[in-house]
Amino acid sequence: MKKAIFAVVAILLLSGSLKSQNHQNGNGQNKGPQGPPIGIVTGIILDAETSKPIEYANVVLYKSKDSTLVTGGVTNTKGVFNIDKVPFGGYYLKVNFIGYAPQLVPGVKVTPKVPEVNVGKINFQPGSTNLSEVTITSEKKLVEYTLDKKVVNVEKNIATTGGTAVDVMKNVPSVTVDVDGNVSLRGNGNITILIDGRPSALSGASRSAVLEQIPASSIESIEIITNPSARYQAEGMTGIINIKLKKKMSKGFNGIISTNFGTGDKYNGSINLNYNLGKVNFFASYDGSSRRMKGWGESVRENTLNDSTTKYNQNSDMLRSRMGSGIKFGADFSINSKNLLTVSFGYENRDAGSTESVESSAFDLNNNLLYYNIKNSVEDEKETSQDFSL
Structure with missing residues (x-):
């Protein structure tokens, strides 16, 4: 009897132990090996406009309580994300991707009863930012x-404002201009000057005169060609200076009027008119200038010969004046995009003069006047020229 009772008790104890073990195994299916209960959050990210899946979108999971970052993931080629090992609790999702506005998905709860949460389709809105107007400005270099060739952009040189082509030449590298306005390239005056790539009547003494009649404001750039190609008839020249004038290409009637005043009695002005019909452009221009240049000099010299000392003093005053005007008119005929026929006629009038007074004196060692001399000289030069080009 006792054996039977003992056997019944043993069976009951064994049965209770098995039930307890099975209950523990059933609750341990959503636990880590030694960590807290974990779950899974899944979903799919789609473009709100095209409904196409978005690949490589960044999905981050935050705690709803304090916005602490928990974990995250990235969508695959089908736009699906799968975030595993999520502890039980309340969360919200934040989706980010380049070109899209960040999006929040609240109310994500992972619980023992619902360890796997599928948030479904998330329609991701493309983001746009309205930028203010952007202006890109590019400037030409001075040289x-x-x-x-070497190109000098005259409009970038402030020093030549209000001057003439002669003043421009003085600021061009490798080009020198003497006091009479004669132009030389690398020390040699054997050069050819072109205007808009065409030969001109600028040669000899008249070259500086005509350059004086071209306002600096009408020059766009100057090209220096020190090694002329077969395109030019070099004839042993040192080089070529090509003066490119500004051109107004707007259709209809347009013009430019400019006046300049400078210290030392320097004045010049110009009028440039154009009437562009598209294939044909009529142009006319008038310019005039007047300038006065003053100069003075003083020298003191002492010569001693055989115990005799002589002192020489010399003072000079000089005044140079130049006045000139010119008119030019013609027409441009556009044959095609690469060929242009120009017919023009120009007339120049130049009046130049100079006066100089030189006072010379000599004294002995005791400042006794030995001789006194005054020399006055007057020069006057007038010149007119006509130029027809085709």
């Missing part, structure tokens, strides 16, 4: 170098 540009190409394979066959």
Whole structure:
């Protein structure tokens, strides 16, 4: 009897132990090996406009309580994300991707009863930012170098404002201009000057005169060609200076009027008119200038010969004046995009003069006057020229 009772008690104890073990195994299915209960959050990210899946979108999970970052993931090629090992609790999702506005998905709860949460489709809205107007400005350099020439952009040189082509030449590298306005390139005056790539009547003494009649404001750039190609008839020249004038290409009637005043009695002005019909452009221009240049000099010299000392003093005053005007008119005929026929006629009038007074005196060692001399000289030069080009 006792054995039977003992056997019944043993069976009951064994049965209770098995039930307890099974209950523990059933609750341990959503636990880590030694960590807290974990779950899974899944979903799919789609473009709100095209409904196409978005690949490589960044999905981050935050705690709802304090916005602490918990974990995250990235969508695959089908736009699906799968975030595992999520502890039980309340969360919200934040989705980010380049070109899209960040989006929040609240109310994500992972619980023992619902360890796997599928938030479904998330329609991701493309983001746009309205930018203010952007202006890109590019400026020409003062001096540009190409394979066959050096280009000086005159409009970038403030020093030539209000001057003439002669003043421009004085600021061009490798070009020198003497007191009479004669132009030389690298010390040699054997050069050819072109205007808009065409030969001009600028040669000899008249070259400086005509350059004086071209306002600096009408020059766009100057090209220096020190090694002329077969395109030019070099004839042993040192080089070529090509003066490129500004051109107004707007259709209809347009013009430019400019006046300049400078210290030392320097005045010049110009009028440039154009009437562009598209294939044909009529142009006319008038310019005039007047300038006076003053100068003075003083020298003191002492010569001693055989115990005799002589002192020489010399004072000079000089005044140079130049006045000139010119008119030019013609027409441009556009044959095609690469060929242009120009017919023009120009007339120049130049009046130049100078006066100089030189006072010379000599004294002995005791400042006794030995001789006194005054020399006055007057020069006057007038010149007119006509130029027809085709």
